[in-house]
Amino acid sequence: MRSSAPTLHDARWNDWKWQFRNRITRVDQLAKAIYLSEQDKQDISFCLNTFRMAVTPYYASLMDPANPHCPIRMQAVPTVAETRVLPCDLADPLNEEGDSPAPGIVHRYPDRVLFLITRQCAMYCRHCTRRRMVGEEDHVITETALQAGIRYIRQTPAVRDVLLSGGDPLTLSDGMLERIISELRRIDHVEIIRIGTRVPVVMPMRVTPDLTRMLRKYHPIWINTHFNHPRELTPASRQACEALVNAGIPLGNQSVLLRGVNDDAAVMKELLLGLVKSRVRPYYLYQCDMSQGIGHFRTRVETGVEIMRSLIGNISGYAIPRYVIDAPGGGGKIPINPEYVVSMDEDEVVMRNYRNRIYTYPQHRES
Numbered sequence: 005m006r007s008s009a010p011t012l013h014d015a016r017w018n019d020w021k022w023q024f025r026n027r028i029t030r031v032d033q034l035a036k037a038i039y040l041s042e043q044d045k046q047d048i049s050f051c052l053n054t055f056r057m058a059v060t061p062y063y064a065s066l067m068d069p070a071n072p073h074c075p076i077r078m079q080a081v082p083t084v085a086e087t088r089v090l091p092c093d094l095a096d097p098l099n100e101e102g103d104s105p106a107p108g109i110v111h112r113y114p115d116r117v118l119f120l121i122t123r124q125c126a127m128y129c130r131h132c133t134r135r136r137m138v139g140e141e142d143h144v145i146t147e148t149a150l151q152a153g154i155r156y157i158r159q160t161p162a163v164r165d166v167l168l169s170g171g172d173p174l175t176l177s178d179g180m181l182e183r184i185i186s187e188l189r190r191i192d193h194v195e196i197i198r199i200g201t202r203v204p205v206v207m208p209m210r211v212t213p214d215l216t217r218m219l220r221k222y223h224p225i226w227i228n229t230h231f232n233h234p235r236e237l238t239p240a241s242r243q244a245c246e247a248l249v250n251a252g253i254p255l256g257n258q259s260v261l262l263r264g265v266n267d268d269a270a271v272m273k274e275l276l277l278g279l280v281k282s283r284v285r286p287y288y289l290y291q292c293d294m295s296q297g298i299g300h301f302r303t304r305v306e307t308g309v310e311i312m313r314s315l316i317g318n319i320s321g322y323a324i325p326r327y328v329i330d331a332p333g334g335g336g337k338i339p340i341n342p343e344y345v346v347s348m349d350e351d352e353v354v355m356r357n358y359r360n361r362i363y364t365y366p367q368h369r370e371s
Contacts, residue, residue: 017061020210024126024175028059037061038069038077051082055135055297058128063206066235075233075265079129086130086297097133097294099334106156107149112336116165119153121145121184125172126207131260131301133293133330134171144176150184158191165196174203174210178218185222197222200258202230208244216251228256228287232266234274242282249283256287259325261308262301263292269314276315276323286325291340294332305329305340313342317358 016022028034031045031052037059040048048057059080067081068074096102103112110118122144128135145153157163166188173181188194203210219225227248231237249255257279259266266272276286289312292302312327328337346354346362353365 018209020207020212023060023062023207023209026061027127028061028064029057034059034064034081037064038067038081044072047084048082051084051086055082055086055130056128057082058125060126060207062209062240063127066238073264075271076235078265079131079232079262080127082130083300085300088299089296090299092294093296093299094294094332095296097332098330099332100134103334106152108145108153109156111156111160111163112334115162116167117157117160117163118167118169119157120170121150121153121168121173122171122176124170124175126175126203126210129202131262131292131295131298133295135295135297144171144180154184154187154191157188157194161193164193165198166194167198167200169200172201172203173199174201174215178214182218182222185219185225189222196224196226198226198228200228200230204229204241204244204248205231205236208238208240211244211247213247216247216253219248219253220251223252225253226256227253228258229284230259231257231275231279231284232259232262234271234278237275237278237282245282245284255284257284257325258288258290259286260290260292260301261303261311261327263303265301267303267307267311269311272311273315273319276325277319280320280323286323288337289325289327291327291329293330309340309342313358316342 028037031040031048034040034048034057035045051057057080063076063080067077071077100110100118103110105111108120110120112118124143157166168184176184185197188197229245231241245255259272259275261267266275272289279286289308291305291308292298294302308327312324315324327340329340330337344356346356348354349367350369351367353367355363355365357363
């Protein structure tokens, strides 16, 4: 950021609480970090009447201050396009509220639940699928809702996997987060606890030795983070990922396919290989959801299919995510991939490989 703000080598800059307290939330603050025309300022102010803005100084420092098409800026800075609601847009595109049997709980799949424990994030991403609730105000789950959610999990033996999300769970204090995790750990049928967080991307200094020491007490812990562009893989974010992996926490990444940000095969390849180099396993590539005000980010599905086609066979399999559409209305994640089976009958399977060559595999016949 331009101004007298702390720099990379200043202790305050590397203090996650300073980063959180000093998030950019107003147009005049943003204008100190990047160039804004008078029209930009008017458009952003208009957008802020509906959707809140919060950008950490760290993430703002990654923006190209002069380029409105900077992929970092596009994910963080509001535009007037967000105020345009398309006929297909939905307030709750994944029907999370319809699949919520208890406060903060989304139970869609048989053996796992989503537990929304906060509405606050370090940064409010412009493509957020939960913009109907996240960012309206900074608050964590109430004690009443927390206990109701834990009680539901305790009383539902089929639940073996709990995903903590929000908002961003890593914006909570170590003490609050440990309290929730420790209560879940006391439930015998909860085998896996996962955390969904964008903190390693937008506020990597939050990953402190105290945090990793706390988390490693409650294994198995898994974390999925959310890198969308290779420029987000900075030395600081890599260090945060390294600290989590060194604490025995497997890291996955969930990217969203975003028009103008990463809807390009070369950009996606650079991102995926950079993630693997940072010991982060690419997990999902999401088609952008149908949330209100983010239609300008959505690509055609063919774009995602062609990106996947360009990746499969050309980079290592463990660097390739699953391309999915989280089906509108609560249908869950549905894989969308290039078609490699040409035909299949009782005698043989005819397949096309990544080079468009045809191969045949004989079907096994019971003798």
